[in-house]
Amino acid sequence: MLGLLGLVLLLAGALAVAIHLDFVPQVDRDASLLPGTALPPAWVLWVVAAAAVVVALLCLRWLAAQIPRRKVVSWRWADEAGATRISTATATAPFAEEITAYPGVRKVEAELTGPHTAPRLALVVRAHGDADLRGIRRRIDDEGLPRLREALGTPDLQAIVEFRMSNSKGDARVR
Structure with a gap:
């Protein structure tokens, strides 16, 4: 599952770089990604930031669980x-x-x-x-x-x- 997620993210990043370097002529690199230019309400940004922090903490917890703990008791x-x-x-x-x-x-x-x-x-x-x-x-x-x-x-x-x-x-x- 993690490998598949990593592969999808890797492909998405490669596609973004290819579009930026004009390797994909069907997509205009200067076009906006979403319609409209207005920023979302402030509460949306706070919710996204809080969700990112929670996901980061969960990732750190998962990473810490991978470390073997063999202490002498x-x-x-x-x-x-x-x-x-x-x-x-x-x-x-x-x-x-x-x-x-x-x-x-x-x-x-x-x-x-x-x-x-x-x-x-x-x-x-x-x-x-x-x-x-x-x-x-x-x-x-x-x-x-x-x-x-x-x-x-x-x-x-x-x-x-x-x-x-x-x-x-x-x-x-x-x-």
Whole structure:
């Protein structure tokens, strides 16, 4: 969609330059684009300016969303014996290795987000094209997640799993 919009804008700009340089003899470059020469009311200009600002802010928001955000998050527990600090990447590394050892799994990316009191786990499981996805998900729910919950002391840890399968025709995504 963005490529098509870019192509249309590129063609419109090329047409405007061609008309300005008199490469299109059917169009008079000195003719007015719209009939009449009166300016529109002031409120129309303000509305157009406000709409342009809103569109620009939406574009900036979209652009910012394209930047990957991988920051290291640390969890900290404090008790009478002292304080414990652990990186979420360190906490999920053994879990990801365990899931990678499952039959049909090529690679696992695990990301633990949120505070340690209400954590969320996002998994991207890259599997072979003939892998048993239900079996993999069942093993994650029955074996891997309970161990991770116990290790972290978070019994309410939920996981969102995204499967990415590879086959001879390319990558297909299954959620």
